Amino acid sequence: MIDLQGDKRWIYALLAIAIAASVYSHSMVWKEFYYPTFGNTNLHVAFAQHMIAHGEYPIQNDYSYGGGIPTLYVPGYRILLAGTAFAVGSMDFAVRLLVMLFAVMLPIGFFLFARELFGDFAGLAAAFFASLPAELLIYTIRPLPQGLGLALLPFAFYAIAADKRKTALILTFVIAMVHQETIAFLAAGAFAFTFLQVLADFGRTRKIALPQGAAWTALLCWALALIAYVGWHFIATGNADVFGIAQFQNHEGNSVEFNLFLDKNGMVLTIGSLLGLVALAANNITNPKEKELLLIALALSASRSSKTIWWACACSWTGS
Amino acid sequence: MRFGQLASIASVLVIFAAVAYYANQDLESALNQAKPWMNPIVSKNEVAALDWVKANTAERTIFASDIFGGELLMSVLREGTEGGDWAIVPNVVQRMHDMQYDFYEAKSSKQAWGIALKYNAEYAWVPDRALFPGFAWKGVDYTVFEDARYFEKVFDNGHRIYKVKK
Numbered sequence: 261m262i263d264l265q266g267d268k269r270w271i272y273a274l275l276a277i278a279i280a281a282s283v284y285s286h287s288m289v290w291k292e293f294y295y296p297t298f299g300n301t302n303l304h305v306a307f308a309q310h311m312i313a314h315g316e317y318p319i320q321n322d323y324s325y326g327g328g329i330p331t332l333y334v335p336g337y338r339i340l341l342a343g344t345a346f347a348v349g350s351m352d353f354a355v356r357l358l359v360m361l362f363a364v365m366l367p368i369g370f371f372l373f374a375r376e377l378f379g380d381f382a383g384l385a386a387a388f389f390a391s392l393p394a395e396l397l398i399y400t401i402r403p404l405p406q407g408l409g410l411a412l413l414p415f416a417f418y419a420i421a422a423d424k425r426k427t428a429l430i431l432t433f434v435i436a437m438v439h440q441e442t443i444a445f446l447a448a449g450a451f452a453f454t455f456l457q458v459l460a461d462f463g464r465t466r467k468i469a470l471p472q473g474a475a476w477t478a479l480l481c482w483a484l485a486l487i488a489y490v491g492w493h494f495i496a497t498g499n500a501d502v503f504g505i506a507q508f509q510n511h512e513g514n515s516v517e518f519n520l521f522l523d524k525n526g527m528v529l530t531i532g533s534l535l536g537l538v539a540l541a542a543n544n545i546t547n548p549k550e551k552e553l554l555l556i557a558l559a560l561s562a563s564r565s566s567k568t569i570w571w572a573c574a575c576s577w578t579g580s
Numbered sequence: 581m582r583f584g585q586l587a588s589i590a591s592v593l594v595i596f597a598a599v600a601y602y603a604n605q606d607l608e609s610a611l612n613q614a615k616p617w618m619n620p621i622v623s624k625n626e627v628a629a630l631d632w633v634k635a636n637t638a639e640r641t642i643f644a645s646d647i648f649g650g651e652l653l654m655s656v657l658r659e660g661t662e663g664g665d666w667a668i669v670p671n672v673v674q675r676m677h678d679m680q681y682d683f684y685e686a687k688s689s690k691q692a693w694g695i696a697l698k699y700n701a702e703y704a705w706v707p708d709r710a711l712f713p714g715f716a717w718k719g720v721d722y723t724v725f726e727d728a729r730y731f732e733k734v735f736d737n738g739h740r741i742y743k744v745k746k
Contacts, residue, residue, distance in 0.1 A: 327640060392603060
């Protein structure tokens with residue numbers, strides 16, 4: 261029998277297989293004569309090329325739609341891409357290499373987070389399940405800031421769950437500088453977790469008090485995410501009207517209905533998520549544990565999103 | 581080994597096999613859904629045309645383009661009238677409308693020329709593939725660019741580049 265509790269080598273061997281599965285599913289990024297272009301991939305290439313050519317970040321002159329406007333996008337991914345392209349000497353190779361980086365990071369991050377919540381078996385299941393949601397694959401198989409943000413997200417939630425405050429804050433800031441929508445999801449999840457924890461504590465003690473432990477770390481991450489998000493918007497545009505951009509004005513995104521949910525997450529994660537939520541509710545609904553609250557908070561945050569990608573993330577954790 | 585133990589091992593194996601079976605199906609579905617996103621859209625001739633662009637135009641030169649053409653041009657530090665982060669662009673829907681219906685689907689060269697000038701384009705990017713200027717996929721109508729009073733062909737390897745006359 262495999263002793264997953266004693267001999268940890270089996271765990272790492274299975275994790276290695278999960279990583280190999282993720283690399284396999286992302287390997288199609290090498291097949292075309294040109295890297296994927298859907299999702300503005302070349303806009304980020306432009307900024308990376310500009311940094312390599314001129315040694316500066318053109319914050320006041322975006323390359324989009326004829327240029328001449330400030331760039332709103334945070335620079336983290338572009339700096340990483342510029343550095344990678346500079347190091348390997350080829351932009352084409354660099355963008356595809358970053359997709360491979362996402363492929364390796366995803367199962368490791370999902371493993372760490374789910375293991376922190378519910379132990380080794382859950383960690384391994386989450387690592388394998390990371391390869392199943394179509395939506396997660398679609399967003400991480402292209403060389404985009406979303407891919408890096410999504411690959412970093414489980415590491416940040418792991419740090420919050422484990423109450424590793426310094427790491428959680430560093431990862432929050434890094435994600436805030438990589439992709440705005442990803443940090444919005446992290447902030448929503450972190451705030452919901454803190455709120456639920458305060459509510460649960462109130463239910464137990466009948467007193468309202470500042471959260472402790474992981475919930476306090478989550479609240480700090482929420483605050484940092486908010487400051488970084490609005491701060492960058494202000495630096496780039498000179499105003500703090502984050503909802504004034506065309507993306508919000510034109511209501512980008514779709515509502516997530518059950519068929520779309522099933523299509524983008526697959527059978528295993530959909531059923532797993534439902535069973536996971538039932539188990540969470542049945543186990544400790546009147547006296548929930550901190551880590552259960554974090555998972556519920558993420559599921560609730562995803563359910564308010566118009567994009568299936570957040571559902572896919574939440575499903576992978578809840579399902580496992 | 582007792583019957584109870586055998587039954588529990590068998591149950592675990594059945595559940596594991598069922599999960600593995602459906603997980604494999606889900607993985608296949610995910611791969612099939614991801615495949616179309618790997619399509620680079622741009623053509624090989626279009627990518628080859630970037631050498632001419634780099635040799636003959638300055639950085640930040642603006643090309644009248646569709647979204648994918650504009651983004652390809654960005655990769656060599658030129659700009660398209662379309663492509664990139666639409667969230668930050670004022671009147672972006674009007675711009676897409678102009679490029680779709682009054683440039684690539686213009687009724688005359690003069691109409692397309694007017695749009696190119698409106699957006700300060702020095703060249704027109706006319707690929708050998710379907711175009712997507714923001715509203716719909718369309719084939720290329722080369723006759724739009726054939727009136728020599730408004731456009732001059734400066735590159736053709738299947739993909740064409742026209743200079744916009746001043």
